[in-house]
Amino acid sequence: MKMMKPYVWLQTSDDSIQQVEQEIAMFCPLICQEIIQKGMGSSKNCAICLPQQVSPAMLSLILDYCRFHQVPGRSNKERKSYDEKFVRIDTERLCELTSAADSLQLKPLVDLTSRALARIIEGKTPEEIRDIFHLPDDLTENVEVEEEHVDDRSVDDLLSFINGNDGGKLNILTILIFVFT
Amino acid sequence: MKWWAESYFCKKPKQLSSFLILLIMADDIISSFPDEILCHILSFLPTKHVVATSVFSKRWKFLWRSLPFFDFHYDGDLFDYDRNNENYSHFLHSVDSFLLSRDRDQPLHRFRLRSDSTYGHPVSIQRWITAAVSGSVRHLELYLDWGFVLPSVVFSCKTLVDLKLTFIQVENNFSVDLPLLKILHLNNISSSQGLDLSQLLSGCPNLEDLELKGFISTTKGKFIKLSKLVRASIHEDLLPLEVVKDVEVLFLDSKYQQILDFYFQNLVRLELILQLSKDWLGVLEVLEHCPKLQTLLICIYKV
Incomplete structure (x- = not known):
């Protein structure tokens, strides 16, 4: 063998x-x-x-x-x-x-x-997290883009989006602010 | 030139742009993790902190939505009724919006809720639990103070692996079908007619870990054999010892006066709570029935 x-x-x-x-x-x-x-x-x-x-x-x-962990007999x-x-x-x-x-x-x-x-x-x-992990502060940028995107829609589109199907309502709910105390 | 640059530039030049991007991003390592690792990291946090990560950066904005975990804790204010009421409705509202805004194609695997509000539990909590159970929840852990009636559908949730209930009221009659359940911890469960443990356990044939404490059992039928049970923690004589005789780890509190006409064949660890006045012969009697015992832990409290 x-x-x-x-x-x-x-x-x-x-x-x-x-x-x-x-x-x-x-x-x-x-x-x-x-x-x-x-x-x-x-x-x-x-x-x-x-x-x-x-x-x-x-x-x-x-x-x-x-x-270290390979050695048998170590206590928890x-x-x-x-x-x-x-x-x-x-x-x-x-x-x-x-x-x-x-x-x-x-x-x-x-x-x-x-x-x-x-x-x-x-x-x-x-802010602390962005410092620690060097994350880019790129969220504000994003909001502008979204606003532009919304402006592109016609008023009718927007209305049907808000009043319309379940999917539309869902998107509106994502705007809710989380408050945990 | 550093080794990495050297080794890179000797290779195919067409990857140069992606290499430069890597260099620019090099500091922000965590954002380059695949979603699975980021979600794994987030799985160790309470949901409130998970949702808060959405404001870190674009990369994190929607991660929380696909996380299959629900883990909320409400800490009530016992002394200020108005403030508690206000905070509590905030809490309920926030959890509602969490559930509505998360990606509902992702089932909830873990549902953990602890609430110390003493001012009743609105129907929304029942709705959350029912929704989780009709999905494919595997871990359900509830700690709610008195008066909350658990929806009975929980006991026929076929995906449930782990069920831990503390301070909960159950209905009098319900059917039990928990084929995958491995862990069952019941602590301070109330029911107007008492809980029929034999009936409850008969629906959990694959149980490995059982903890019973602080309620009244009105067992009518016979107990099934729990052949996979490894660990049991039994308080207040809630279960005949014979049902748990094959376990490896056993915790008992004092009051056992049963005559032992069987052996704990597999028992390696035994923990006992005793009163100082109790006779030690009883303990010796138990020990004589544990041929494989390795660890014995005794807690004594004075009466």
């Missing part, structure tokens, strides 16, 4: 190739599929090509995560406190990590980082 290879070759988004413990890399379903179904990764020449989202820095973070408390520290990184890296983990189909890590991002979003003003 052929022995299981302890290492696997991975190629990251910058085209660099590295050797990684197979046992740990197999934690990522995408890598696991490549190894088992396609027999990839056994040598440098047939390295597994990782998705564009996985940079070397992200791969190293993800492997740290897998390495230990795992939880590791996870908490693990996502204490700057927001930009947290986003990159989410995207990389998602591309490798590593669901527990996607859950962890998504939860951390949700916590960042919760309870902040839109």
Whole structure:
């Protein structure tokens, strides 16, 4: 019987190739599929090509995560406190990590980082959020475009839109303002 | 030149424009996520915060509409009747507009509502629940204070996987058909004639997790065998222990005086609440019937 290879070759988004413990890399379903179904990764020449989202820095973070959780016999408390520290990184890296983990189909890590991002979003003003995530403030622009669009309609069109079918009424309701106290 | 630019420029030049766009957008990574990840992130937030994300930027404007989750919490003001009334009608109005403006082609998978208003529950809440149940809701969690009568259709919702009810009134007669239900938590349920647990459980053949607390059971028939049950938490003698004898995790409060003529074959974790004055022989008796037990947790309260 052929022995299981302890290492696997991975190629990251910058085209660099590295050797990684197979046992740990197999934690990522995408890598696991490549190894088992396609027999990839056994040598440098047939390295597994990782998705564009996985940079070397992200791969190293993800492997740290897998390495910790792969060790049996850790208590839930230990795992939880590791996870908490693990996502204490700057927001930009947290986003990159989410995207990389998602591309490798590593669901527990996607859950962890998504939860951390949700916590960042919760309870902040839109301005704060735009600052943190560098979002464009492009909504006012949008309103102008919509107004122009409305002006294009004839009065009859508008009236039938407001009084008419269910779809029309629905659109009017989207204007309602949400007030939560 | 940095590595990424180098490696890019050595490749096909026709992708240049998209590459430049990527560079400009590079900072705003989160907006480049596919909808599925963004919605996954939003799924961890209460709906009120989810809706608030619509004012972040264009990318976020309509995301909330397709999210299959309903998660609202109303925290009432017990001491100021007028203010509470006003806030509560605001709340109801806002939830109504949420339901009307969301993308109704997207079914609600999770419906979670907690309301601490003590001034009655208008029909709109019943309407919301009925709508969710006639869709394909999987998780239904309600915490409403006394007096709210649950629409009975909830108990014949074939898509329901997880049902958690706290402080709710149920009607006296209803049929139960919950073929997919795995988790059932009932806490402080009222019913003018008491709840027939054997009838209720007979409609939940795939139950894995059962929690019963704070109500009166008027069981008439026999209990079915819940062969998939893994975890049970039983208070106030609401269920004969024999029904839960195959579980792996069991929580009991003190009053069990039943004679054990069976073994808890699979039990690995047992949690007990005891009164200090209770005799410990009873505990020993239970322990003798748990051959696989690994963890025993005992909470004692003084009387």
